[in-house]
Amino acid sequence: MAVQLLEQWLLNEQAKIQKNYRDLNQLAVKEPAIIFIGDSIVEYFPLHELLQSPKTLVNRGIRGYKTDLLLENLDAHLFGQALDKVFLLIGTNDIGKEMPQAETLANLEAVVQEISRDYPLAQIQLLSVLPVNEQEQYKGTVYIRTNEKIQALNCAYQELAQAYYQVSYVDVYSSLLDEVGQLAEAYTTDGLHLSVAGYQALSDALKTYLF
Numbered sequence: 001m002a003v004q005l006l007e008q009w010l011l012n013e014q015a016k017i018q019k020n021y022r023d024l025n026q027l028a029v030k031e032p033a034i035i036f037i038g039d040s041i042v043e044y045f046p047l048h049e050l051l052q053s054p055k056t057l058v059n060r061g062i063r064g065y066k067t068d069l070l071l072e073n074l075d076a077h078l079f080g081q082a083l084d085k086v087f088l089l090i091g092t093n094d095i096g097k098e099m100p101q102a103e104t105l106a107n108l109e110a111v112v113q114e115i116s117r118d119y120p121l122a123q124i125q126l127l128s129v130l131p132v133n134e135q136e137q138y139k140g141t142v143y144i145r146t147n148e149k150i151q152a153l154n155c156a157y158q159e160l161a162q163a164y165y166q167v168s169y170v171d172v173y174s175s176l177l178d179e180v181g182q183l184a185e186a187y188t189t190d191g192l193h194l195s196v197a198g199y200q201a202l203s204d205a206l207k208t209y210l211f
Helices: 002-027 069-072 094-097 101-118 136-142 147-162 194-210
Strands: 034-040 057-061 087-091 123-127 168-169
Touching: 002 147, 069 101, 087 101, 094 147, 101 123, 101 147, 123 147, 147 168, 168 194
Parallel strands: 034 057, 034 087, 087 123, 123 168
Antiparallel strands: none
């Protein structure tokens, strides 16, 4: 019962954020050049504090997002007539909810196709799913996610990107690892989400892709 209540609360929160984004898309005073789309790791990304770019950056992340929800609500995340780049960071919640990899890839490919159709001049930067820290203390948050599963999904993402000329695969996974192949403790708050230091490391890995 508690799990169902939590899931319903999350759906309600996601719906509120989707509505907020749709409203903002209509009222925004600046055309976005770069949009970041994804789950909570994107939503909590302090783009304007950590990324320097002359281009207008817009954050359209939503907590708890999976690829199916993104596909169903893609209109809430995209707007403007001069979109240059779309950064996609999504997939860890697909693993956390045990979505079959084939389903994740089908959803993501449909997202890519829709963006390519509606924004034919925009480049899509498909970011690798970030690593987790599998230590026991983080099991409550990391749950069934493992770096082995994440790396398998990232390999599939890389293959998907190669099939579309508008899509580039960006490996940020490697930038966040410690010496034993886990998400570095300095970079995380709970084994899954990033600390400020983690976002700084992610920003450093992305800087060359903003221009």
